[in-house]
Each structure stands twice: as C-alpha cells, then as structure tokens.
Amino acid sequence: GWPRRCGIRGRAVMDLFGDLRRMNKRQLYYQVLNFAMIVSSALMIWKGLIVVTGSESPIVVVLSGSMEPAFHRGDLLFLTNFHDDPIRAGEIVVFKVEGRDIPIVHRVIKVHEKGNGNIKFLTKGDNNEVDDRGLYKEGQNWLEKKDVVGRARGFLPYVGMVTIIMNDYPKFKYALLAVMGAYVLLKRES
Numbered sequence: 724g725w726p727r728r729c730g731i732r733g734r735a736v737m738d739l740f741g742d743l744r745r746m747n748k749r750q751l752y753y754q755v756l757n758f759a760m761i762v763s764s765a766l767m768i769w770k771g772l773i774v775v776t777g778s779e780s781p782i783v784v785v786l787s788g789s790m791e792p793a794f795h796r797g798d799l800l801f802l803t804n805f806h807d808d809p810i811r812a813g814e815i816v817v818f819k820v821e822g823r824d825i826p827i828v829h830r831v832i833k834v835h836e837k838g839n840g841n842i843k844f845l846t847k848g849d850n851n852e853v854d855d856r857g858l859y860k861e862g863q864n865w866l867e868k869k870d871v872v873g874r875a876r877g878f879l880p881y882v883g884m885v886t887i888i889m890n891d892y893p894k895f896k897y898a899l900l901a902v903m904g905a906y907v908l909l910k911r912e913s
Contacts, residue, residue, distance in 0.1 A: 778873035784883030789848030797884035802873025
C-alpha cells in the first residue's frame with residue numbers, strides 16, 4: 724500500500740544521504756572533478772561543432788509544426804552555415820529576427836539578387852498559409868544572409884522531444900538534472 728511505498732522511497736533517500744556522508748573528502752573532490760570534466764567536454768564538443776559547421780547553433784530542435792510534413796515538432800536538425808555558399812529557393816534555413824529570441828526553421832521561397840551581389844530572400848513554413856513577412860521585424864520584407872543561423876543538412880526524427888518536454892515542464896528539467904548530478908557524484912569506480 725501507500726505507507727509501504729513511502730517507506731521504500733524514504734529509505735532510498737536516506738541511503739543516498741548515507742552514501743554522501745560515508746564518502747571521504749578525496750572521493751567527493753574526485754567526483755566533483757569528474758562531473759566538471761563531463762560538462763567541459765560537452766562544451767568543447769559544442770564549440771568544435773560551431774567551428775566545423777560555421778553555424779553559431781549547429782544543432783537545433785524543431786519547436787512547432789509549421790514545417791510539417793518535412794519536419795515535425797521534436798525533430799533534431801543539423802545545420803551548416805558557410806557564407807560563400809549561395810542561398811537558393813527551396814532550401815530550408817534557420818533564421819533569427821530582431822525582437823525574437825527563438826530561431827525559426829522555414830523554407831526559402833523567393834530569392835532576390837541585386838546587381839552588386841547582395842542577396843535578399845523570403846521564407847515560409849511549408850504548413851503555413853502565408854509567407855513570413857509577418858514574423859520579420861516591422862518594416863522588414865526580406866531576410867539577408869546576416870539573419871541566417873544555419874541551413875538544414877540532416878535531421879533525426881523526434882530526438883529533440885526531451886528538450887520540448889523540459890521547456891514545457893520546468894520541474895521535470897530540474898528533477899532530471901538533480902538525478903544526473905547525483906548519479907555522477909555517487910557513481911563509484913569499479
């Protein structure tokens with residue numbers, strides 16, 4: 724019944740604190756350093772991806788259904804952003820506009836090339852009725868290369884759902900981080 728389950732959960736929490744108390748300072752420092760190495764390795768990999776792909780955000784998660792059926796909510800996109808590569812109609816780009824924090828993933832539908840080599844383009848979500856002019860900053864009718872964060876080069880379906888769940892349910896995010904931190908700190912070398 725209910726009291727028995729609480730007793731089991733309570734014992735698990737007490738075991739966790741008991742493990743922490745029994746751990747000597749050297750073990751604790753070792754585990755904290757181990758955790759710091761994992762975090763710094765992840766950051767180094769991220770920075771390396773930024774350099775290799777030329778994109779400030781080499782991996783993004785699709786947050787809306789505006790690009791269905793090409794991409795669904797939760798799909799993980801891999802981006803590159805090489806500036807000497809011309810932008811073409813039909814290409815899927817991730818762009819940021821002034822006044823919006825979250826980048827948008829949409830398809831280029833029109834490219835306007837000026838005589839001086841300047842390129843402006845218009846985007847639209849595959850699943851949207853109208854183009855993105857309503858999403859751009861006020862008075863802006865076209866995007867420029869400086870607005871592009873990256874261009875979609877590949878994707879993994881639904882892998883980014885964890886990110887969406889963590890954004891929608893912040894308590895889940897903190898619980899997951901706490902469990903991961905406790906695991907790294909308490910994991911003993913075999």
